Amino acid sequence: MHMKNILIKSFVLISVFIMPLSLVNPDGAYAFSRQVIQKGAVGEDVIELQARLQYLGFYNGQIDGVFGWSTYWALRNFQYEFGLPIDGLAGTTTKNKLAKASKYNEYFVKTNLNKGRKFTHYGGVDQSKQEAPSKKAPANNTQTNNAAPKATPKAATKAAPKKGAATPKAAPKKPTAANTPNGFSQNDIRLMANAVHGESRGEPYIGQVAVASVILNRVNSANFPNTVSGVIFEPGAFTAVADGQIWLTPNESSKKAVIDAINGWDPTGEALYYFNPATATSGWIWGRPQIKRIGKHIFCK
């Protein structure tokens, strides 16, 4: 009963704090949607989750809207400290508890995200001090994962003086980071998408995944260079590289195809070569053991 009173009080207190903001954000403090937030998720709920966890001092990374490992451990530590079952999932109970324990200045967070600034959202620190690029921010905070749920303002005090006033509009913001498969950067994916697009424009989607798979199979094979760029730019390996079509802007589907291939979809049966029987000039390629045909291409060992 007593506990409940405190909760209600703190709720009222938070509401008072939030009130001025709700003029800008009519939705108010409880912006979490009803979804259960799980590791790997991306989106506004994750931004809010990270901001709230940072407010309490659990999360020391960048607020970027991607539920990665740091967010996962922060959430588990929060669940541990607040006596919740530790499952690393932000379900209803966890979200309610988190919302009650922390504040979320959505306007502040989103403005800064929109401007592409580095910023922090620790509780108990003047926000104007947190919004400029703070080079050293995460450095001395690294071991505080398990620390008490009190803010660690050290990071923020290092911040440089504030920048110009924010524009009075907080547009909904997409995450500023992205999930990429282990071992590949977004630029690797883009390079592969370029090659896939140049090689297999107009092929069915599965044919694009297949071309991406051949590139990856070559990287893994002892017979070819060991990097994505080495395989793609091996002289004579791909016609699209030779005739410059690789520099066309790739479409969305070739990017998706590359991600599928990296994630383990290999429609080719581990092929290392493919050719278009209508245009193939080398007789040698016909001698390779053929595995299957996808679209216009024949894939072989």
Added chain:
Amino acid sequence: MIRGILIGVLAVGVAGTAYWGYQEHQEKNAILLNAENNYQRAFHDLSYQMDLLHDKIGTTLAMNSRHSLSPSLTEVWRITSEAHSDVGQLPLTLLPFNKTEEFLANIGNFSYRTAVRDLDKEPLSDKEYENLKVLYKQSGDIQNELRNVQHMVLKNNLRWMDVELALASGKEQTDNTIIDGFKTVEKTVTGFDETNQGPTTVNFQKKDENYKKIQGKTISRKEAVTIAKKYMNFDGNAKVKVTENGKGSDYGFYSVSMKNPDSGQEASMDITKKAGHPIWFINNRDIKKQILSLNDATNKAQNFLKETGFKDLELFESTQYDNIGVFNFVTSINGIRIYPESVKVKVALDNGDIMGESAEDYLKSFQTRKIDKPAISLQQARSKVNPKLKVMEDRQAVILNDLNEEVTCYEFLGTIGNDTYRIFINAKDGKEEKVEKLKNAEAIYEDVL
């Protein structure tokens, strides 16, 4: 008068064209020369690296102590990797020149494995010494052939651009020295029997298990279609096409592709002929705005796997790419994760449709296995982990180690600073089998003003 002007204009025109043509010609030559020089550098460098390699293996043969052996083998490993990269820069992909690259990869592998080993405790065995001798001889042969080609190239001023043009036009001149020379090199390497490179040589490529471990009777085309329809939500209107695998495949499979002309939805699937297991399928359509959470999608994926007969699977990784959730499941028996048995599932976050599944790894490694009881305790294993690692989770797991063998390990998941690591300690002897740094989300590089 007019005629005179006309002649004048034409003359200027002709002179201008000639000048322009000459400029173009000069530029083309400059670029050709540039490309030619790149090829020449790669080729001469390759031949130099092969010289070095041969010498270095030779010196290694005479060494005895770990003190000098390890650095020397590391050097061999470095040289092979440089030579490998040189080969990759030569315009030879249309020639069957893979054996040489494979040979280099094999030497690299062998020298790396022996170099990193504690040679005081476990010195080179007689077999490995023999192996090294064979490698010495083989690298000598290749060196010889390459020097021969190099000599011809230098003496006759041969140009690589000609090789490339010859390859591109498909009309290989019969007297093209470079092509012929490299064909000889290739033949020399092909002559090296793989068996005489010894058991320590492990191919980089994942071993092809040919789905040996699946049992069951062979299915027909018709059955393949029935199975495919079960997996992919298609109504009667879909156009179905079934093809059998080509002769070059290691295993028998049917490829089933379906297309719905009304909705534009298309899907493809490969099914093993033996027992009719789906190897993979991809269902492709436009995905609308996200409605489901990643968590809802996980449940969808789990149900799907249960319905399609997978048992004892546990979610290992979940990742959201735009409007698609990708989930990686692994077998878990009594809390022991079997990492080689993994199934990936793709779920659309607009309505929860299963967009794809890949069970290739699962089918290749699935078996009823006996998991060894660990010889060391969790505490003992933990003491082998870097003390700076803050351990957050631990469990037992079976993984494939560097030698492609299944080993039972203790798995520790923990953090150092802001980075998360996954560390595997062999449950039998406490060896640190694998340390992985897990990926953090990557910032999107936008053009910020």
